[in-house]
Amino acid sequence: xxxxxxxxxxxxxxxxxxxxxxxxxxxxxxxxxxxxxxxxxxxxxxxxxxxxxxxxxxxxxxxxxxxxxxxxxxxxxxxxxxxxxxxxxxxxxxxxxxxxxxxxxxxxxxxxxxxxxxxxxxxxxxxxxxxxxxxxxxxxxxxxxxxxxxxxxxxxxxxxxxxxxxxxxxxxxxxxxxxxxxxxxxxxxxxxxxxxxxxxxxxxxxxxxxxxxxxxxxxxxxxxxxxxxxxxxxxxxxxxxxxxxxxxxxxxxxxxxxxxxxxxxxxxxxxxxxxxxxxxxxxxxxxxxxxxxxxxxxxxxxxxxxxxxxxxxxxxxxxxxxxxxxxxxxxxxxxxxxxxxxxxxxxxxxxxxxxxxxxxxxxxxxxxxxxxxxxxxxxxxxxxxxxxxxxxxxxxxxxxxxxxxxxxxxxxxxxxxxxxxxxxxxxxxxxxxxxxxxxxxxxxxxxxxxxxxxxxxxxxxxxxxxxxxxxxxxx
Amino acid sequence: xxxxxxxxxxxxxxxxxxxxxxxxxxxxxxxxxxxxxxxxxxxxxxxxxxxxxxxxxxxxxxxxxxxxxxxxxxxxxxxxxxxxxxxxxxxxxxxxxxxxxxxxxxxxxxxxxxxxxxxxxxxxxxxxxxxxxxxxxxxxxxxxxxxxxxxxxxxxxxxxxxxxxxxxxxxxxxxxxxxxxxxxxxxxxxxxxxxxxxxxxxxxxxxxxxxxxxxxxxxxxxxxxxxxxxxxxxxxxxxxxxxxxxxxxxxxxxxxxxxxxxxxxxxxxxxxxxxxxxxxxxxxxxxxxxxxxxxxxxxxxxxxxxxxxxxxxxxxxxxxxxxxxxxxxxxxxxxxxxxxxxxxxxxxxxxxxxxxxxxxxxxxxxxxxxxxxxxxxxxxxxxxxxxxxxxxxxxxxxxxxxxxxxxxxxxxxxxxxxxxxxxxxxxxxxxxxxxxxxxxxxxxxxxxxxxxxxxxxxxxxxxxxxxxxxxx
Ligand SMILES: [Zn+2]
Numbered sequence: 011x012x013x014x015x016x017x018x019x020x021x022x023x024x025x026x027x028x029x030x031x032x033x034x035x036x037x038x039x040x041x042x043x044x045x046x047x048x049x050x051x052x053x054x055x056x057x058x059x060x061x062x063x064x065x066x067x068x069x070x071x072x073x074x075x076x077x078x079x080x081x082x083x084x085x086x087x088x089x090x091x092x093x094x095x096x097x098x099x100x101x102x103x104x105x106x107x108x109x110x111x112x113x114x115x116x117x118x119x120x121x122x123x124x125x126x127x128x129x130x131x132x133x134x135x136x137x138x139x140x141x142x143x144x145x146x147x148x149x150x151x152x153x154x155x156x157x158x159x160x161x162x163x164x165x166x167x168x169x170x171x172x173x174x175x176x177x178x179x180x181x182x183x184x185x186x187x188x189x190x191x192x193x194x195x196x197x198x199x200x201x202x203x204x205x206x207x208x209x210x211x212x213x214x215x216x217x218x219x220x221x222x223x224x225x226x227x228x229x230x231x232x233x234x235x236x237x238x239x240x241x242x243x244x245x246x247x248x249x250x251x252x253x254x255x256x257x258x259x260x261x262x263x264x265x266x267x268x269x270x271x272x273x274x275x276x277x278x279x280x281x282x283x284x285x286x287x288x289x290x291x292x293x294x295x296x297x298x299x300x301x302x303x304x305x306x307x308x309x310x311x312x313x314x315x316x317x318x319x320x321x322x323x324x325x326x327x328x329x330x331x332x333x334x335x336x337x338x339x340x341x342x343x344x345x346x347x348x349x350x351x352x353x354x355x356x357x358x359x360x361x362x363x364x365x366x367x368x369x370x371x372x373x374x375x376x377x378x379x380x381x382x383x384x385x386x387x388x389x390x391x392x393x394x395x396x397x398x399x400x401x402x403x404x405x406x407x408x409x410x411x412x413x414x415x416x417x418x419x420x421x422x423x424x425x426x427x428x429x430x431x432x433x434x435x436x437x438x439x440x441x442x443x444x445x446x447x448x449x450x451x452x453x454x455x456x457x458x459x460x461x462x463x464x465x466x467x468x469x470x471x472x473x474x475x476x477x478x479x480x481x482x483x484x485x
Numbered sequence: 486x487x488x489x490x491x492x493x494x495x496x497x498x499x500x501x502x503x504x505x506x507x508x509x510x511x512x513x514x515x516x517x518x519x520x521x522x523x524x525x526x527x528x529x530x531x532x533x534x535x536x537x538x539x540x541x542x543x544x545x546x547x548x549x550x551x552x553x554x555x556x557x558x559x560x561x562x563x564x565x566x567x568x569x570x571x572x573x574x575x576x577x578x579x580x581x582x583x584x585x586x587x588x589x590x591x592x593x594x595x596x597x598x599x600x601x602x603x604x605x606x607x608x609x610x611x612x613x614x615x616x617x618x619x620x621x622x623x624x625x626x627x628x629x630x631x632x633x634x635x636x637x638x639x640x641x642x643x644x645x646x647x648x649x650x651x652x653x654x655x656x657x658x659x660x661x662x663x664x665x666x667x668x669x670x671x672x673x674x675x676x677x678x679x680x681x682x683x684x685x686x687x688x689x690x691x692x693x694x695x696x697x698x699x700x701x702x703x704x705x706x707x708x709x710x711x712x713x714x715x716x717x718x719x720x721x722x723x724x725x726x727x728x729x730x731x732x733x734x735x736x737x738x739x740x741x742x743x744x745x746x747x748x749x750x751x752x753x754x755x756x757x758x759x760x761x762x763x764x765x766x767x768x769x770x771x772x773x774x775x776x777x778x779x780x781x782x783x784x785x786x787x788x789x790x791x792x793x794x795x796x797x798x799x800x801x802x803x804x805x806x807x808x809x810x811x812x813x814x815x816x817x818x819x820x821x822x823x824x825x826x827x828x829x830x831x832x833x834x835x836x837x838x839x840x841x842x843x844x845x846x847x848x849x850x851x852x853x854x855x856x857x858x859x860x861x862x863x864x865x866x867x868x869x870x871x872x873x874x875x876x877x878x879x880x881x882x883x884x885x886x887x888x889x890x891x892x893x894x895x896x897x898x899x900x901x902x903x904x905x906x907x908x909x910x911x912x913x914x915x916x917x918x919x920x921x922x923x924x925x926x927x928x929x930x931x932x933x934x935x936x937x938x939x940x941x942x943x944x945x946x947x948x949x950x951x952x953x954x955x956x957x
Contacts, residue, residue: 083537103530105537204536208762237539238764315762318569321580322534326635337575364757373759
């Protein structure tokens with residue numbers, strides 16, 4: 011039976027069996043699975059695992075399988091962004107994080123499903139079909155890194171990498187009852203991450219426990235001279251794995267517990283905050299007054315970036331090509347057939363927002379909102395160490411429930427996008443269940459203070475049992 | 486000399502200069518030395534625009550751009566920023582060009598050129614950095630082509646776009662400005678004008694009473710002059726007939742020497758500029774001092790120095806500095822022989838002979854010209870022979886002394902000339918009579934006969950004087 015395994019468990023199992031057996035058992039699970047978490051399997055995974063069986067190694071992730079969101083470039087393994095446009099695209103180079111994972115001894119088992127080009131919150135807008143939530147397959151896993159979160163929850167992969175532009179690791183972590191972190195902007199090189207919105211997104215580690223998040227961060231974080239937005243900092247994340255939050259100051263932003271919240275989710279989140287209080291932390295209400303403008307500002311900036319980022323997909327050099335009698339016809343047909351509706355919608359809206367006459371009204375205004383949102387967080391962190399609230403205002407919704415109403419899906423990320431606008435780090439950890447579905451607690455830290463988040467999250471996890479529950483059929 | 490510019494001509498230029506002396510491209514580590522390589526061999530994920538690849542600013546390119554700015558008397562911006570210029574074209578691998586918008590690296594400069602009526606100052610509005618697109622290669626002619634191939638070797642090369650104010654008043658001034666600019670760029674060692682696509686020019690031009698047109702695709706200085714001459718004539722004719730000159734972009738057809746309409750103002754692109762989110766703003770102004778120190782002597786300063794140091798004429802100094810290699814060559818020669826005579830021979834003769842043969846000064850050795858000037862100074866060879874030595878050096882190589890000896894160019898003694906004149910006068914009574922009867926050409930004939938007898942080693946001017954004195 012598939013099971014949840016931490017990095018520690020996995021290494022232990024490799025010691026007892028072999029990396030090859032561990033890897034092939036994951037591949038078997040994936041093969042038999044019906045949740046559709048993967049787009050492609052790494053055909054060389056077994057070969058890679060055999061290498062670690064032959065060459066004993068004390069590398070931090072030696073022989074440990076990892077799944078990778080399908081917008082992170084993997085040399086020799088298709089990287090499709092779950093789009094028809096890139097169905098046949100095999101990158102000739104590895105993303106920075108992939109290089110780091112290989113250097114640490116990890117085995118890439120496959121690429122996980124996602125909303126097309128990371129545009130969505132439900133992992134339904136994929137060319138290869140929807141990913142289903144392992145807790146209830148009639149529900150979505152969240153998104154856009156839904157494949158990664160579902161793979162973890164279904165025991166198809168012990169750890170995973172996602173990306174978070176506006177909640178894309180936290181939303182699925184919350185819906186699937188796993189852990190994920192969006193680090194401070196600039197912490198992890200974006201080199202090789204296929205851009206959706208460059209100034210908002212970060213690659214984020216996903217796992218079934220807090221400690222693994224710190225271990226993965228220690229492997230993949232750090233300066234990379236190929237990414238000009240990468241920042242030089244030396245942080246040991248594992249050092250922050252401390253089961254003690256005595257005296258930590260928690261702010262609870264009233265705006266994150268909004269009118270639209272599911273009362274059951276609200277209660278679970280308050281219970282979590284009170285649990286932290288029992289464990290020695292102190293909390294108070296704080297205000298992030300500008301966050302109500304964050305959602306529209308976020309979508310304007312993200313779509314503007316996207317309209318430009320996705321211009322390169324024209325059928326000329328790689329990916330899908332639909333022939334036409336001249337270049338413009340070819341490029342138009344390719345884009346018409348290669349992109350799905352949500353991607354087209356965002357390209358159109360982004361193009362509109364950047365056009366002459368609208369640029370100042372939308373794009374420039376959104377940049378101003380962004381500065382104000384950042385100021386809100388700066389002010390809040392003058393008084394507190396971390397902020398806490400619900401990751402999502404509700405539990406996972408039903409497959410197909412919101413797909414015809416894009417705005418309602420955009421709204422689900424209302425608690426996540428302010429974090430990306432401000433560039434601060436944030437994590438989602440399981441904090442309870444409503445109607446048998448997981449609920450995520452969001453812990454937001456100040457810029458470069460992932461350590462406070464990890465410490466709070468680890469303390470909470472070690473003193474509660476929420477992360478020990480599994481979906482049916484998973485050990 | 487005054488220039489009235491009765492048509493109210495206003496010309497502004499946009500010059501794309503490829504910073505091809507850099508080792509690597511603008512945003513990646515690919516080599517710039519692609520000019521004789523097969524297509525698509527100097528490329529990487531960044532300059533091919535592969536998904537996930539990110540640009541990194543080439544700091545040397547930034548410094549080259551700043552040096553150009555300083556040489557053009559520009560102000561350096563405090564903090565510069567790159568923007569995306571969005572448009573679709575197959576040679577553009579990302580669907581946008583990384584360029585600059587409201588924070589160009591340098592702005593507000595000026596350059597003095599020799600105008601139609603004395604010195605003319607051309608103001609430089611700005612110069613900004615951007616990346617070059619790839620190159621389209623049509624199989625067959627552009628309209629009948631079966632297909633188009635794309636070579637991305639050029640993609641991502643660092644470009645500097647220099648924009649002037651509309652201070653230029655004639656096609657000739659435009660050409661002089663371009664010559665001067667090229668000269669400065671070569672002095673800065675940021676640019677090799679001999680490489681294909683090194684400099685491309687767009688020109689804006691308007692006449693009094695008409696709108697402005699923009700001419701694209703001019704690839705040479707001569708082409709700029711021709712395109713502008715044509716466009717002035719076209720606009721003048723329209724205005725004379727009472728028609729209007731509309732604002733539009735026109736294409737220069739180099740082969741036919743005409744401009745044709747590409748698109749009207751309404752069809753202009755909306756480039757949707759926005760800050761390049763993959764690059765952070767770059768503080769540059771604090772490098773100004775360091776770069777000023779590194780700035781070489783520029784053409785104008787070198788000209789003034791040559792005039793005062795070697796007492797040569799303004800004209801010679803100008804001719805020498807218009808090519809850095811020739812100026813350096815001259816200074817080497819001038820350190821060993823009479824600088825004035827050296828200037829005459831290098832600026833007036835050698836430069837012309839090189840141009841005629843499409844050769845650079847590399848074809849010539851300093852020691853040969855030193856020897857040649859020495860012999861001229863010592864009256865050992867005639868000017869005519871000296872020219873012949875230069876031509877032989879350039880055409881067949883060898884060294885100066887060898888050529889002089891082999892060709893027997895050492896100047897003959899005066900008494901030998903006297904003897905030859907005597908002989909010729911004795912042999913050509915009819916010609917003497919013709920001359921005395923007013924037939925000037927006869928004198929030329931007699932001089933020619935003497936030159937023949939002395940195998941060209943006599944000085945024809947002297948021979949002429951001797952003959953004229955004898956028979957008057
Ligand atoms: Zn390159």
